[in-house]
Amino acid sequence: MTLEIFLQNVANGITLGSLYALLAIGYTMVYGILRLINFAHGEIFMISTYFAFYGIAIFALPWQISFVMAIALTALLGVVIERAAYRPLRDAPRTSVLISAIGVSFLMANLGLVIFGGRPKTFYRPQLFQIPIQLGRIRVVALFFIIPALTVVLLVILNYIVYKTKIGLGMRAAQWDFDVARLMGVDVDRAVSVTFAIGSALAAIGGIMWGLRFVEINPNMGLFPGLKCFIAAVFGGIGNIAGAVLGGFLLGFGEIMLVAFLPGLAGYRDAFAFILLILMLLVRPTGLLGEKQRVRT
C-alpha cells in the first residue's frame, strides 16, 4: 500500500467516523435519559436527507436555506415522534417502548418508500464542497475537511449547551435520576423534548453531509447506519457524549481500515460492528468511557 492510498483511507476513515459520531450522539443522549434504544433515529437521519433534497429539487430553495430548513424540520420530527410514540409508554415495560420504537422505525422507512419512491435519488452537491485541495501529493475535495471541522464545532456547541445552560443542567439531572429530577422541579418533559430536538438536528446535519459525501440517497439507508451508530454509542459508553464521539470515530476508522488492509474480509464489513458490540458487551459492558451503571428500577 502506497502512502497516498493510506492517507486517502485515513481521510475516508475520519469522514465516516465524523458522520457516525454525529449520529451516535443522538442515541447516547436519548438512552441516557430514557433508557431507550431510539430505533427510529436511523430513519430520522434518512428523512432529513430527503427534506434537504426536496427543498432544493421541488421548492427550488438555495442550498443554504434548504439545509437549514431540513435541520429544523428534522428536529421537529424528532420531538413529534417522542410525543406520539414514546411519551405515552413512559411507565410501560421497557420492551413495549422498544417495540414501539421498532414500529416507528418501520413505519417511517416504509412511508419513505411510499412517498419518496424506492429508486435512489442523487443528492445535490454545491460547488463549495467540491473545491479540490492539493496536499503534497494527494488531492482531496474540501468536503473531507469540512465534515470533521463541522463535527468539532458542533461538539463544542453541544458541550456548551449540556454543561453551561439551564436546560443542559435539567437534561443531566434527568439522566442522573428521572424521578428525583422531577421532584426537584426540573421540567423533565421539556428536557426530553430538547434532547430529541438536539439529537435529531445532529442526525440531520449528519444526514446532509452523508448525502454530500455518498451522493446517493434511498429510503432504506437509515437502518444500518442507525444500528451501527447505536453500537458506536455502546462501544464508547452509553449515556456519555464524549464516548459516543470516540466510539463513532473508532468504528468508522475501523471499518475503513478493515477493508483497506484486509480486502479479503471486505464482505464481512457489515458484521464487523456487531462482532465489536458483542465482544465489548462481554468484556466491558459499560463501554470505553462508561462509568459503572447504576441499577434503576
Place this chain on the structure above:
Amino acid sequence: MMSGNRSNDFVRKAGIALALLLVFYLCIYWVQTGWDAYKVRILNLSAIYIGITLGLNLCNGFAGQFSLGIAGFMAVGAYTTALLTMSPQTKAAVFFIDPLIWPLNSIQWGFLPALLMAGLVSGLVGFAVGAPAIRFRDDYLGITTLGFAEIIRVVFTNTRSITNGALGLKGLPPHTNLYWSWTFALICILLMTRLTNSSYGRALKAIRDDEVAAEAMGVNLFYHKCLAFVISAMMAGVGGGLLGNLITTIDPNMFRFPLTFTVLMMAVLGGLGSITGSVIAATLVTVAMEVLRALEEPRVILGVFLPGIPGMRMVVFSIALMVVILFYPKGFMGDRELSRDSFTNLAARFRRTFLHKQV
C-alpha cells in the same frame, strides 16, 4: 372405582382427540386436493408462521427474553434443509461459481430427516448465540441477538462454497404441503401448551415477572433461559426449512430484519404470552399480507387507473403495530388463552346476564 372412572375419562378424552385429529386431517386432505394452489400456499404460510410465532412467543412472551434473532435461526434451518434435500444434479447446476464442498455435494436426504437436522442445527446455533447473550436484558439482549442474526446472514453471504453466497439456492424440491406444515403447527401448539403448563413453563413465567425473585426461589436462570432460547430457535429452524421448500428459492437477503419484524408483529398483535393469540394473529397477518397485496399492484377500478404503491402493506402493518402497542399493549388476547373453559365461562356469563338476572 376411582381408577376405573379415571381410565374411562382418559379413554373418552383420547377418543375425542383422535376424532378431532381425523376431522382435521380430512379437512386438510379436502383443501390440499380440492382448492387452488394460491389458497393452499397461503394456508401453508399461515401454518409455518404459526409455528415460528409460537417459538418467538416462548422466548419473548413467556420467558420475557426479548430476542430479535429469529430470522437468523430461520436462515440456518432453511439452508440446512435445502442443502440436504436438493438432488446432487441440481446442486452441481446451482453452484456453478464455487463448487459445493464434499460431503454435502453428493447426499440427498428425505424431507423428515432433513427437517429434524434443521431443528438440531438451529438449536445448536441457538445455544451458541443464547449462552453468551442471555446475560443481557431487554434492549441489550434485543440488539445483541439482532447482531447475531446479521452475522449469520453476512457469513452465509460470504461462504460461497457452502451457501452459494448472495446468489442463493434455486430449485429446492417443493416438499412442503399442508400435511407437513399443519403437522408442524400442531406439534408446536401441543409442545407450547404442554411446556407452559409444566414446571418449566412456570419457571419461565417467574423469570419474566421477576428475575431476582425467581432465582431466590431456586429457579436455575441460565438453564431455563437457555432452554427457552434453544426451543425457540429450533421451532424457527424447522419453520425456516418448511418455508424454503415451499417457495423453492432462498437467498441470504430474505432473512434480514424485516422478517424478524413480521414475526414479532404477529406475536405482539396476538399478545405476548398467549398461545391462541399467536395462532390467531399469525393466521390473520398472513392472510392480510396477501389481501393487502392489492394495494401495491396497479389496477383499474370503475375506469379509474390506480397506480400500485410499493411499501404500502408494511405501512399498514406498522400502523397496526403502533396502535396495538400504544392503546392495547396486551394485544388481542393478552396472556389469556382460548380453551374449552373460556367458552364454558362465556356461556355461563351469558346465562347469568340474560337469563337469570331477574332471579
